[in-house]
Amino acid sequence: MNTIRPERRQGPSLLRGNLVTDSTADQRLLDRRGPADWVHMDPWRVLRIQAEFVEGFGALAELPPAVTVFGSARTKPDSPDYALGIRLGRALAEQGYAVITGGGPGCMEAANKGALEAGGISVGLGIELPHEQRMNEFVDLGVEFRYFFVRKTMFVKYSSGFITLPGGFGTLDELFEALTLVQTRKVTSFPVVLMGRRFWGPMIDWIKDTLLTEGKISPPDVELIRCTDDVDEAIQIIAEADRVRGETEVHERESVRQTVSDAQ
Numbered sequence: 001m002n003t004i005r006p007e008r009r010q011g012p013s014l015l016r017g018n019l020v021t022d023s024t025a026d027q028r029l030l031d032r033r034g035p036a037d038w039v040h041m042d043p044w045r046v047l048r049i050q051a052e053f054v055e056g057f058g059a060l061a062e063l064p065p066a067v068t069v070f071g072s073a074r075t076k077p078d079s080p081d082y083a084l085g086i087r088l089g090r091a092l093a094e095q096g097y098a099v100i101t102g103g104g105p106g107c108m109e110a111a112n113k114g115a116l117e118a119g120g121i122s123v124g125l126g127i128e129l130p131h132e133q134r135m136n137e138f139v140d141l142g143v144e145f146r147y148f149f150v151r152k153t154m155f156v157k158y159s160s161g162f163i164t165l166p167g168g169f170g171t172l173d174e175l176f177e178a179l180t181l182v183q184t185r186k187v188t189s190f191p192v193v194l195m196g197r198r199f200w201g202p203m204i205d206w207i208k209d210t211l212l213t214e215g216k217i218s219p220p221d222v223e224l225i226r227c228t229d230d231v232d233e234a235i236q237i238i239a240e241a242d243r244v245r246g247e248t249e250v251h252e253r254e255s256v257r258q259t260v261s262d263a264q
């Protein structure tokens, strides 16, 4: 049979031909319209969501220090941003970081490619989407998720920081989620670096001139975003935050040890 059949990844399963449905697990969970039997299945969905967390934690727990790279799924392989993604993935791997991406095409693929070519650990956390896209070929450890929110937890939990290449809504969503987590101190010492001054400059100006000026954020919030064109500087920002985090952890362990010994 040499006709191309439709194909869909669904969590760990692969569906082809007539078995391909036209909705995703995220859509079915969030869409409250339709017959009530879907609603009655939510308790079962919770178990599936739980299983997705368990699988993700299990697959990623033994990763070395890692950095997540975000960026447009639409970036073409012959574009400067793709070349930047390769350089970034390569440099991160050379510094001993595993590189985590969304496992898709474009900037994600570029960062995975760079990491793989430099002999590093190249990770893709894929997502089930209505328009199927395969995990890019440069991923060595790939985990497929049905739910965006489970996948996002993994990006934050298993990386030392985010580096964001130019991108669209998906990239902005990931960027602002990270900033909100840092701003609300849900995560501490988590650097967020934007690469590409020309691309991100106008957004940073708007953040300063409008969000800050109109009191929607505080002055320290502006400092949460670091922007550079230099791959080495981006990595240095992450490495410095790692160093500070390491020192803080040693200090905390030491003060717990002191408290216990004082109490004895």
Ligand SMILES: CC(C)=CCNc1ncnc2c1ncn2[C@@H]1O[C@H](COP(=O)(O)O)[C@@H](O)[C@H]1O
Pocket (backbone or CB within 6 Å): 069, 070, 071, 072, 073, 074, 101, 102, 103, 104, 105, 108, 126, 127, 129, 133, 166, 167, 168, 169, 170, 171, 172, 174
């Ligand atoms: C061409 C196309 C739409 C492919 C979709 N394939 C994808 N595969 C994996 N992650 C994705 C995909 N699309 C968006 N994302 C997520 O959203 C970000 C990119 O979205 P955008 O292209 O900037 O808005 C990525 O960092 C990734 O985590």
